[in-house]
Amino acid sequence: MCLPLAESPAEKKLLNLRVVPAGALALGVVRSIAHGTFLVSVLVTSFSALGTLPVTILRPTGAMKLLPWGFYDQLLTPSGMAILKTAMLVSLILSTTGLFTAISTKTSLLLVVFYQGLVRSFGHFNHDEMLAVYCLAVLAFTPCGDSFSMDHWLRRTKRHRPHWAYSYPILLMQLLMAWVYFSSALIKLRVAGVKYLSVDNLPALAIFHSLDNLHDTHFKLAFWLPQVRSYLPFAVALVLAWELLFPLAVFFPRTRWWILAAGIVFHLSTLVLMNIFFPHQLVLYLMFVNWDAVARRFRTPSRPVPLND
């Protein structure tokens, strides 16, 4: 058990910096958001349907290759998948509500990593959930159950740790999100170079993703893009610039609203133009909200709610 700590002058200065003014409550809320996102996702997913697919089309990817075929034969049955779903639901309910947090955040991480590996072994890598998986990894090894958790409510005593014990994990998760966008833009520029700004890049890609009925949505807006193709290099350049500038959202709170708003527009655009959507990643934008300030507002309703600033 940690002992109460008085704020040192250095720590007070650190608090005044307010790059990430997050306390135990904010980290607890982010834990609930990240784990809750997977909880909802597992709740609405039919695992038994997945269990009816033939194991012979599976192509284990990465670490999933370490498991023997006999294991997949047993797992990929309706009953095997029902057991997996039950285990995931129990663990994710515990970690979302913050009960036995030190253990449940780790079991949820393991189960989610395994399940995400399994679905990737059917299809392609798909990056939507990966940021959330990394956030679960951060949360599993940080004191995210010290507040906004059943553990805290049952314990009824406050744990005192230094401010950075809570703010650094949130900073780390924000940096991970910044890395996602920043590295994505750099890879595009490395692989495709200026060709990425060709007039046909976006329409050709968007139309391809709108032709079949195997995507999750069937928007046909992509077929309108050839009519405006001369403007599209500017739109693509704008997206690349936004991705490259995303790290500013972490370090310069004044830019945060604009960058996150542009992100929402971007992800909704990929949905209607390309039938590709990243809901898990979008939900994690909520980690940029200053949850401590939100909590303070509920105590003193007259104060405005800022983002992390």
Next chain:
Amino acid sequence: MLTSKLTNFSLPSERGLFARYVILTAAIFLPLIWAFVYVRNLYPIAAWNVMMAGGDLERGRDYCILRGETVSGETIDIPAIELTNALFSRTWTMVNATIRNQSFKLSSVHPENLELIRGAGGVENLPSGARLPDLLDAWGRLYNQRLPEASPQRLRAIRLDLYRWEGRTYSDYARFIQSWRKDL
């Protein structure tokens, strides 16, 4: 200032937490940087190479439509996501990989696939989509399970139609190539 604060701990528990955060940061970011440098996804290590190559109008593209033939004689489009929603965002690549017999080209092939390869005398002798009938059968049964026994909307067959957009122009998107059909 941050460094001086983080290295000037008043309690051993703070030192332990600091060490844990250093290890956590390295354990997450070092693999990510490796994946970025080599542009390689090695689950669970990710390189964010989504759409890195962009679209190319000169390149043709194949795509599939999943359809069902109902007991009443109608042909209907079937959104695969409604059958196996666990494969959110992945159904189309799963089907493409199955058409290309990718599960037969692994370093460790499933024993049943190994038998099929032996029977055919090699992977190259397998027809494209050798496991598609199994996939279609699973989808067809899932579809019918959700309907009453007497429903005219139940499927008597399910099929996957493969089309090609040759590219070069923004037209002629649907040149029919091939179909796989499974009676239910």
